[in-house]
Amino acid sequence: EVQLVQSGVEVKKPGESLRISCKTSGYSFANYWIAWVRQMPGKGLEWMATFYPGDSEITYSPSFQGQVTISANKSISTAYLQWSSLKASDTATYYCARRCSRGDCFYAFDIWGQGTKVIVSP
Amino acid sequence: EGVLTQSPGTVSLSPGERATLSCRTSQSLSNSFLAWYQQKPGQAPRLLIYRTSSRATGIPDRFSGSGSGTDFTLTISSLEPEDFAVYYCHQYSRSGDTFGLGTKVEVK
Numbered sequence: 001e002v003q004l005v006q007s008g009v010e011v012k013k014p015g016e017s018l019r020i021s022c023k024t025s026g027y028s029f030a031n032y033w034i035a036w037v038r039q040m041p042g043k044g045l046e047w048m049a050t051f052y053p054g055d056s057e058i059t060y061s062p063s064f065q066g067q068v069t070i071s072a073n074k075s076i077s078t079a080y081l082q083w084s085s086l087k088a089s090d091t092a093t094y095y096c097a098r099r100c101s102r103g104d105c106f107y108a109f110d111i112w113g114q115g116t117k118v119i120v121s122p
Numbered sequence: 123e124g125v126l127t128q129s130p131g132t133v134s135l136s137p138g139e140r141a142t143l144s145c146r147t148s149q150s151l152s153n154s155f156l157a158w159y160q161q162k163p164g165q166a167p168r169l170l171i172y173r174t175s176s177r178a179t180g181i182p183d184r185f186s187g188s189g190s191g192t193d194f195t196l197t198i199s200s201l202e203p204e205d206f207a208v209y210y211c212h213q214y215s216r217s218g219d220t221f222g223l224g225t226k227v228e229v230k
Contacts, residue, residue, distance in 0.1 A: 035219065037167075037221075044208075044210065044221060044222070044223045044224045045159075045161075045167065045210055045212075045221040045224070046221065047218065047219040047220060047221060050218075050219070059217075059218055061218055061219075095166055095167070097167075099214075100172075102154075105157075105169070105172040105173070105176070105178060106154045106155060106157075106172050106173040106176075106214075107155060107214040108157035108169055108172035108173075108178075108212065108214070109157070109159075109167075109169060109212070110169050110172075110178065112166040112167055112168070113166065114166055115166055
């Protein structure tokens, strides 16, 4: 079974750093893009970036370029999203999602993690 | 990235009724790269439709997608109680992805 399991709730203060994780299983991690999607409280979905573990290619949304860093550890099939200095406006739920191949579902996001809630408050 | 405009923002319907949700793109895009997701409170989104009209695995046939160019539609032929949720359209392009702001389908 293909699964994306994300790390748990984080409560941080402004200015702190943070790294959240998305552990994948049930498929070849290197061969599928992973996306990160933000959902602020009561709001819609925002695409942040996509990452290809096979060659470490990353595409950032202009809205998030320079604000976050995407990385991965292929040996443990895990992707990461990190901040060097959090702001209150980073309070949101963050989802990782797998982008399927063109042959499977034409690059839609077919499998999602359960979400990581990040709360940034003084 | 293009802009996806979903309408209406909220629609109030009764179980058994038909729901018609619209997604308009700012640029004409290939039908191949338009998808729809359902999200219920406290849950992650779930893929319903990809390539404009193909149902994802396990999605009931009361869900259907259509459209071309800049106008796309998700139709729920007869609402079941579990269908009351928020629906998002999504487009993929080489330069990035975009989601619409969502349409909430609520119980009338």
